[in-house]
Amino acid sequence: MSDSPDSLYLCEDVYFEPLINGWYAWPYLLPPVTGARHMVHTHRRIMNSFVKNHKLHMMAVKQPGMAGSEYLDCGEEQVADIRALVETIDTEHADLVELSDAVRELDEMLREHTSGESVEPLYERVPEPLKGYVELTMDLEHRPSYRLIEGLLYRSPYYKPQLQGLSFGRLDAQGDRPFVMSTPRLPTGDNLQLAADYNDPLIDTLFRARTEPMSPAEVDALFAGRTARGGLDYRELFTAQAPERRHQPVAEGVRVQYLGHAGFLIETAEVSILIDPVIAPRGETFADEVISFSELPPHIDYICITHHHQDHANLETLLQLRHKTGKVLVPRNNGGTLADPSLRLLLRQFGFDAVEMDDMEELPVPGGRIVSIPFLGEHGDLNVRTKAAWFVELCGKRVLLAADSSNLEPRMYRHIADQLGALDIMAIGMECVGAPYTWLYGALHTKLVSRKIKESRRLNGSGYEQAARIADMLEPSRIFLYALGLEPWYKYFMGIEYDEHSAQMVETGRMLEACEGKGIPAERLYGKKTVEL
Known part of the structure; x- marks a missing residue:
């Protein structure tokens, strides 16, 4: 296929990172209750540690084999950004902090219920953030537990699509990307971050362009009016070069x-x-x-x-x-x-x-x-x-x-x-x-x-x-x-x-x-x- 300046493809070396409150998203971070527990007891805890002693973190991440450890891979100039993320959790998302605390309170209450008698009276003592979102149960050995009513939780104020975001970058000369599991993805000169949730039509349109080209006008329209952070311009995500390797259909067999x-x-x-x-x-x-x-x-x-x-x-x-x-x-x-x-x-x-x-x-x-x-x-x-x-x-x-x-x-x-x-x-x-x-x-x-x-x-x-x-x-x-x-x-x-x-x-x-x-x-x-x- 010949190159054309009027046909733009998403570059093959573009990588995408779905974000949740600035962190790389994986399945346990998105359901409201598990997400709240991780936000408070993983993300906020590690970020607070970095704010208090960022030099320790900076030294630790330089040691071999420290990927996946609980040290942020950030520089001294990013302390203020990390502090701001912590403050956002404590202020704008204080309800999720309360939801996380409610899980602890509910566990403590149920651990104290050792009589084996009905748990029905305990509904009145369910912590306020979880009221109406849990069913209390007993197993056949009379041990109490609870079930989260997840369908309701996804329709509650605790499910916040506004926490979701999109980040784009391009592989470096060695084909590497920064480790994503232990450090929030802050805007840098090497990435482009958009305030958009995972249902934004931009996602399907953009990734269809890996094999189906867009015109420059369509690309501009896709990003027009969007709040973007980071130093990577959206035009740098595209190329006139069509991908050299394409899908080869199967003629027969498996x-x-x-x-x-x-x-x-x-x-x-x-x-x-x-x-x-x-x-x-x-x-x-x-x-x-x-x-x-x-x-x-x-x-x-x-x-x-x-x-x-x-x-x-x-x-x-x-x-x-x-x-x-x-x-x-x-x-x-x-x-x-x-x-x-x-x-x-x-x-x-x-x-x-x-x-x-x-x-x-x-x-x-x-x-x-x-x-x-x-x-x-x-x-x-x-x-x-x-x-x-x-x-x-x-x-x-x-x-x-x-x-x-x-x-x-x-x-x-x-x-x-x-x-x-x-x-x-x-x-x-x-x-x-x-x-x-x-x-x-x-x-x-x-x-x-x-x-x-x-x-x-x-x-x-x-x-x-x-x-x-x-x-x-x-x-x-x-x-x-x-x-x-x-x-x-x-x-x-x-x-x-x-x-x-x-x-x-x-x-x-x-x-x-x-x-x-x-x-x-x-x-x-x-x-x-x-x-x-």
């Missing part, structure tokens, strides 16, 4: 493509299915190792999400794909527990056609089916039901995508094997030594968690023993090991660096050796991979 980290695209001539997409923008540094947005199908029939974590339910990617997505399939939810907010309700706030699937529930698709497979592990023993592996059968070919699944109960996989039969491909996540579960869930606790508990309950996937036993039962013809955080272009949210002695590399090495001994083709995936079935 094409399975690994897209990086936990992402897979499975296609036939009739249907396209995307699993856990975290699509990287294409910069010059890793241009040949990345399958980026321009190579995806013009329409994606189904996106399947395995669980809430930010490297699987990746809002950054999902919002960029919304304009071309049919349905989003998500695991069945517990229904209102603090640790397990509804992914279906969350995605529906942003216009996705999200559908829940229960354990072993089957969805017919052209030429086959999608099945939601039970998923154990990787959640620190919390009662999180929103998690599933995905089995895809098309044209008689069977593929299992089991990111982060851990074989905690071998009999479950025996039962699953009896239902599915032998596999053509099994992809298994082997992040066998994850962070303590409090790295993601600590803000939800209202009592101090001991170090012993933190170290015992980690976000672990399968090690060699667990993965090998799953493979023995499911009898795959081919095995892929993935979701390891190996690709350097994902360091901006993974923050992982391995060496040959890391447990993840040792355990996957053992798995590869075992597969070789059994004559099963196996591979530790990196970057991209295409298999024709």
Whole structure:
């Protein structure tokens, strides 16, 4: 395609960051109650620490291996900006601080109710911010608990689309982006930030321009009158150069493509299915190792999400794909527990056609089916039901995508094997030594968690023993090991660096050796991979 100054495409190296109160957004930051807990007990706490002792933070982040730690990566000149963010929480969003405190008060009240008698009289004592938004319950051992009525909370004053924002940047010369999980995204000379929520029509229009050009007048109109911060001009996001790589339709059979980290695209001539997409923008540094947005199908029939974590339910990617997505399939939810907010309700706030699937529930698709497979592990023993592996059968070919699944109960996989039969491909996540579960869930606790508990309950996937036993039962013809955080272009949210002695590399090495001994083709995936079935 020839270049034309009248046809502008979104540059392939443009990256997008959805923001919530200035922080990179992931699924637990958006539901009102979990969002309030993280705002107060993670964001405000870390920012207050920086304001009080910014020099300590500045020294700490320079040390190797500190990505993901609780130190802000900001300079001395940004202390005032961070102080302003804290003041905004305490003043403009004091109601969310009160909502967070109400969770603690409710927990304390229920911990004191040990008689086993009815909880009905306790409704009068529910803290004011939560009144009308919770159901009090008892389990069969007479222990009290509560259920958040999430549908009402999304329609309450506590759900604030005005906290949402959009940030855009371009990859640097090394193809890198700043780490996003521990530092708010302040306006800088290298980014463009807009005061807009995730339902703003700009999002779909802008990201459609990755493959469908706009005129300069249309670009100007899209950004006209908008409040923008940062030093990047919106015109710098566009180029007259059309993307060189385009989607190649499938003529026959089944094409399975690994897209990086936990992402897979499975296609036939009739249907396209995307699993856990975290699509990287294409910069010059890793241009040949990345399958980026321009190579995806013009329409994606189904996106399947395995669980809430930010490297699987990746809002950054999902919002960029919304304009071309049919349905989003998500695991069945517990229904209102603090640790397990509804992914279906969350995605529906942003216009996705999200559908829940229960354990072993089957969805017919052209030429086959999608099945939601039970998923154990990787959640620190919390009662999180929103998690599933995905089995895809098309044209008689069977593929299992089991990111982060851990074989905690071998009999479950025996039962699953009896239902599915032998596999053509099994992809298994082997992040066998994850962070303590409090790295993601600590803000939800209202009592101090001991170090012993933190170290015992980690976000672990399968090690060699667990993965090998799953493979023995499911009898795959081919095995892929993935979701390891190996690709350097994902360091901006993974923050992982391995060496040959890391447990993840040792355990996957053992798995590869075992597969070789059994004559099963196996591979530790990196970057991209295409298999024709």
